[in-house]
Amino acid sequence: MRGNGIGACPLRAHVDPxxxxxSAGATASVLAVVMLIVDVARPLGLxxxxxxxxVFAFTAFVSFQWSLWAQIFARVIxxxxxxxxxxxxxxxxxxxxxxxxxxxxxxxxxxxLGVDVAGYGLTAVAFGVAALNASTGLCLGCKAYHLIxxxxxx
Numbered sequence: 001m002r003g004n005g006i007g008a009c010p011l012r013a014h015v016d017p018x019x020x021x022x023s024a025g026a027t028a029s030v031l032a033v034v035m036l037i038v039d040v041a042r043p044l045g046l047x048x049x050x051x052x053x054x055v056f057a058f059t060a061f062v063s064f065q066w067s068l069w070a071q072i073f074a075r076v077i078x079x080x081x082x083x084x085x086x087x088x089x090x091x092x093x094x095x096x097x098x099x100x101x102x103x104x105x106x107x108x109x110x111x112x113l114g115v116d117v118a119g120y121g122l123t124a125v126a127f128g129v130a131a132l133n134a135s136t137g138l139c140l141g142c143k144a145y146h147l148i149x150x151x152x153x154x
Contacts, residue, residue: 014087015064017137022077023059023069025134027052027100031127035120038111049108049123056101064090064097096133096141100126 030052038045059067065074107122133139 012063012065013090015090015093016073016078016084017086017088018077018081018084019064019070019073020088020093020139021134021137022073023064023067024130024139026069026072027055028127028130028134031104031123031130035123035127038119038123039116042111046108046111049104049111053101053104053108056097056104060094060098060101064094092142092145093139095145096139099141099144100130 030048034045034049034052038049055068059069064070103122103126107119107126110116110122111119129140
């Protein structure tokens with residue numbers, strides 16, 4: 001009996017580079033709102049941060065193409081701009097999503113434990129990296145992925 005074919009999807013290994021910037025912009029927006037409201041509306045702020053942690057986890061461990069931001073991009077933006085000239089390898093951005101997951105999960109944990117300074121610091125780092133990616137296309141998590149791959153013995 002054959003599997004469900006999810007691993008064989010040709011798009012799983014590649015991603016639209018414009019989606020990456022859109023996703024980073026959406027993420028930066030969510031994290032900015034979290035930093036603004038977590039002090040005044042704690043349950044709402046932590047819920048919003050938890051939802052971003054879930055988006056990072058899904059994107060890192062399951063698929064970029066089926067993530068929340070990818071679905072919005074595919075339904076609203078992609079029909080207006082058309083197909084990309086070329087696709088990028090999905091492994092570096094998925095690693096970057098994993099790093100974002102780690103930072104935001106730690107931020108959520110520290111906020112929940114009442115260590116707000118650490119929560120704000122971790123959220124600010126994740127926001128800064130996402131905003132940098134959205135505004136310039138520079139993905140620090142992707143750069144880290146490539147650096148780690150170079151350091152790894154063959």
